[in-house]
């Protein structure tokens with residue numbers, strides 16, 4: 001007999017639309033009949049991992065594939081803690097920052113609670129909340145940035161966590177140190193504030209805050225970082241959170257140990273210790289590509305939304321999903337933004353000039369046909 005799924009599955013799970021990841025590159029190239037593919041949809045680092053991490057990956061001893069990793073990323077946590085001047089027990093490593101989002105929501109929220117975030121931001125905060133039966137209050141962006149006043153107004157006694165993406169993916173807007181501190185002061189210590197700094201290493205603005213430096217003043221603050229973007233090991237899935245000792249001690253209860261594999265831990269450690277100028281090279285590449293796209297898109301009279309991070313948004317005169325299909329035929333994969341509440345917009349990762357030129361050529365062709 002088939003299980004009665006209507007009775008078994010909570011309504012908030014039944015009614016949730018699963019996220020459908022894109023097919024593997026080779027399948028997409030067959031499907032769209034293209035011989036090359038520039039991946040400009042996931043904000044990956046086109047320079048790959050730093051040299052030291054590449055070496056670790058190359059030399060990984062195959063027999064170690066049989067051994068479980070350190071269950072709590074012991075040495076990596078030590079290195080991260082030393083770097084930030086924290087206790088290793090203030091650090092929790094996850095299978096991508098994506099996984100630590102779930103740790104935090106599970107640790108603090110129960111049915112009837114809510115989280116507060118923006119409507120157009122990294123969608124995983126909202127998704128994890130909703131499929132866990134937690135209400136997500138999504139506050140419209142203001143001037144393409146997180147609306148602090150609107151978020152504060154949305155707080156009620158059941159609000160457990162506020163998620164701020166700084167800088168915001170996809171708009172590239174950011175809160176200054178002053179603005180973040182004013183927000184933390186206004187929220188008070190009754191609830192958790194998560195600041196997601198997935199693109200921290202890309203930002204070069206003077207007034208951009210290092211959330212980790214605010215931990216001693218705000219013990220309700222939790223900061224996310226990832227090795228997927230600047231450090232170029234998205235394929236190995238590793239990210240982390242830091243927070244106050246007592247707060248992290250609670251979050252640790254909801255994390256499944258051994259979710260971070262051996263190779264990811266070792267590559268992250270090597271990436272973290274890189275001293276070959278990987279960050280500097282990546283920043284220079286992003287700067288050059290952003291300037292190039294700004295100029296080219298202005299020539300095409302296409303409005304853009306561009307700030308920090310290794311991506312920008314382009315507003316198209318028509319459908320973004322149609323543009324996706326047309327550009328795929330040219331071997332360019334961008335992110336259509338309809339599903340992220342930006343109809344007729346696409347997000348493009350800032351990558352090597354060759355890819356940027358191919359993107360502009362494909363976009364021109366798309367607009368003409």
Ligand SMILES: *Cc1c(COP(=O)(O)O)cnc(C)c1O
Pocket residue numbers: 095096097098099122165169196198199225226227228229234237238239
């Ligand atoms: C990419 C990204 C993450 C998560 O990255 P992981 O690959 O899961 O570490 C988290 N937040 C934002 C804003 C991102 O863009």
